Each structure stands twice: as structure tokens, then as C-alpha cells.
Amino acid sequence: MEKYNKVVDLKNFKPKNTSPNESELRIQLAAAYRIFNYLKWDYLIYGHITVRVPGPEKHFLINPFGLRYDEVTASNLVKIDINGKIVEPSDYPVNPAGFIIHSAIHAAREDAHCVMHTHTVAGMAAAALKDPIKNIDFSGMMFTNRIAFHDFEGVTVREEECERLANNLNNKDVMILRNHGLLSVGSTIAHAFIRMHNLERACEVQLKTRAIDDKIIDVSDNIAKAHADEIENSDNGNLAFQALTRLMDKIDPSYRE
Numbered sequence: 492m493e494k495y496n497k498v499v500d501l502k503n504f505k506p507k508n509t510s511p512n513e514s515e516l517r518i519q520l521a522a523a524y525r526i527f528n529y530l531k532w533d534y535l536i537y538g539h540i541t542v543r544v545p546g547p548e549k550h551f552l553i554n555p556f557g558l559r560y561d562e563v564t565a566s567n568l569v570k571i572d573i574n575g576k577i578v579e580p581s582d583y584p585v586n587p588a589g590f591i592i593h594s595a596i597h598a599a600r601e602d603a604h605c606v607m608h609t610h611t612v613a614g615m616a617a618a619a620l621k622d623p624i625k626n627i628d629f630s631g632m633m634f635t636n637r638i639a640f641h642d643f644e645g646v647t648v649r650e651e652e653c654e655r656l657a658n659n660l661n662n663k664d665v666m667i668l669r670n671h672g673l674l675s676v677g678s679t680i681a682h683a684f685i686r687m688h689n690l691e692r693a694c695e696v697q698l699k700t701r702a703i704d705d706k707i708i709d710v711s712d713n714i715a716k717a718h719a720d721e722i723e724n725s726d727n728g729n730l731a732f733q734a735l736t737r738l739m740d741k742i743d744p745s746y747r748e
Contacts, residue, residue, distance in 0.1 A: 495730040513544050513552075517565035519680045520552050521746040522736045526684070527609075529739070532691065534610040535559075538626035539586075541593045542605045549573050551597065553590060555583030564748045573598055588646070596654035596660060596676055602675035605683040609691065615660070617694035623667055626715040627700060627707055630693035631692055633722045635715040638690075639663040643670035665690050685728025 499697045520542050527533050527540065536557055544550045554560070570579045573594050575587035577587060593606045612714065617623040623632045624638060643653050660666050665686050666674040673690055673693045677683030700707060710718075 503741060510545070515545075515564070516544065516680070517552060517563075517568050518667070518747050519732075519736075520568060521563050521565045522739050523607075523680050523684060523732075524554060524560045524563040525739045525743070525746045526732075526735045529735075529742070530691075532609050533560040533686075536611055537586075537589065538590050538608060538686070539593055540605070540607045540680075540683075541590065541597070543571065543597060548578075549597075550578055551590075553585055553593075555581070556586040557583065561585055561743075563719055564746050568747055589601045590672070591653060591657065595657045596674070600660070600676060601656035602678050603697055605677045605680045606684045607675045608668075608672060609674075609687065610672040611691060611694075613694040613698055614667075614691060615671065616698055618667050618671055618673070624693055624697060625701075626710040626712065628693065628696040630689050631697055632680050632710060632715040632718045633689050634693065635712065635719040637665065637719055637723070639666040641666060641668050641671075643668070679729075679734035681726070681728035683728075684732050685726060688728075689722075690729070 520540060523540050524533075536559060539553055541553050542553050544552060550570050550572055551572055554563050555567050555569055556747060558567070567581075567583060569577055569581045569583055569585050571585055571590065572578050575585060575590040575594060577585060592608060596603050596606045624634055626632050626635060639660045641656050644655075660676075664676050668674060673687065673691060673694070675683045675687040696713075
């Protein structure tokens with residue numbers, strides 16, 4: 492326990508894996524799938540978290556199609572190209588249709604090394620609202636003027652929609668897919684995760700608060716924007732992701748295999 496009993500200098504904190512290799516990325520991504528399962532963000536065998544592998548080939552790691560999130564391990568993650576085609580031997584297939592949204596973002600955003608997409612109850616409920624995130628809570632105000640939106644066009648399987656989706660995301664790092672769900676991107680798995688966590692939490696709080704028949708306190712745009720800037724510039728998610736990874740090690744370290 493001694494190694495955890497340290498005072499961490501957040502201002503000068505640097506992540507351990509500033510440039511993780513493929514083996515390290517596999518462990519981090521497998522941990523992310525287990526964390527999603529623990530937080531109940533998974534959706535049966537559907538949905539994906541993807542991460543780009545270092546190198547000029549633009550290859551990506553994705554979950555094996557047919558496995559639950561709690562069955563994903565570092566070794567059974569599948570390596571694919573930008574078109575969703577498997578590029579190394581694997582015992583498992585992938586869902587090319589499920590990768591379409593991810594491929595559009597990865598192709599359009601060089602900095603989007605990790606893409607996360609969820610179909611949680613709170614996320615889908617908020618995505619059905621015309622004005623889903625208002626300046627009324629700590630998490631929601633993190634995203635003042637920082638949320639992209641994409642209108643629902645049915646199951647995303649058409650290339651022309653992918654172009655519209657990428658254009659709608661533009662330079663933002665989180666997106667609400669209207670009538671669908673949530674999406675986040677990051678230069679690291681940890682950064683994409685903390686953005687998704689904050690957006691999921693915002694959706695939960697918004698729905699509960701706005702369901703109460705009482706007056707709601709609105710925060711001014713100026714304060715909300717300052718709050719959003721401060722959070723974005725201070726929290727890259729590394730400490731939180733490492734903490735949850737340690738929890739996954741306690742619960743079931745088999746994801747590392």
C-alpha cells in the first residue's frame with residue numbers, strides 16, 4: 492500500500508505512458524472495456540472502444556465481435572485497418588458496421604487516437620432531448636460550447652453519413668448523436684474516458700434534475716465557459732483511469748492476459 496500513500500503533484504504530473512507501445516495499449520484498452528462493464532456502460536455484445544496503434548499503417552484495436560465486455564483481454568483484441576478489415580490472425584471476427592462511426596472519426600481527426608461510443612440509458616435519453624445539456628450542474632458545465640451534435644439518420648452504415656458525422660464533430664471532443672447515444676475522442680484512452688465519464692454523469696444529473704417540478708438554478712454562460720476551460724486544461728484523466736485500472740486488477744486481472 493505504500494506506493495499509493497503519496498502526495499501527487501497534479502500540476503507537474505505526467506502520465507507513465509506518454510507514448511505507449513502496442514502491448515501497453517492492448518492492456519489499457521482491455522482495462523477500458525472492463526471499466527465500461529463495471530460502470531454498466533456496455534450494451535450486450537454491441538458497441539466499441541477503438542484505439543490507434545502506433546505506426547504509419549493506421550491500424551486500430553477493437554473488441555472481438557460476440558464477446559461481452561467483461562470477456563475482452565489484451566490478447567483477444569483484434570487489429571484492423573481503417574476499413575475494418577482484420578490485418579492479423581485472430582480467433583474472432585469484428586463487426587465492420589460497428590466500426591463505421593469510429594473509422595469516420597479516426598480518418599478525419601489525426602489527434603483522435605481513441606474513440607468511445609456508448610448506448611447507455613442516460614445517454615440515449617439525453618440524446619432524445621432538443622436541449623440536452625444546460626448550465627445547471629458541475630459536469631454539464633464542463634461542456635459549455637464544447638458539444639457537437641449529429642442528427643439521427645438510422646443505423647450508420649453509409650459512407651456519406653460518415654463524412655457528415657466527421658464534419659459535425661469538427662474540432663470538438665464529445666458528441667451527442669441525437670436519438671442515438673454519446674461519443675468521445677481523446678489523444679489517449681484515459682482522456683477519451685474522462686470526457687465520456689463527465690458527459691455520462693452530466694446526462695444522468697440533467698435528467699434527474701429536470702424531472703423535478705421545482706425551480707432550477709441556471710449558471711451564467713460566462714461562469715460556465717470559464718469552468719469548462721479550467722477543467723479541460725487541468726484534467727487529462729490519467730489519475731482517474733489508473734485508479735479504475737487498479738480496481739479492475741482487484742476484481743479480475745485476467746484482462747491483462
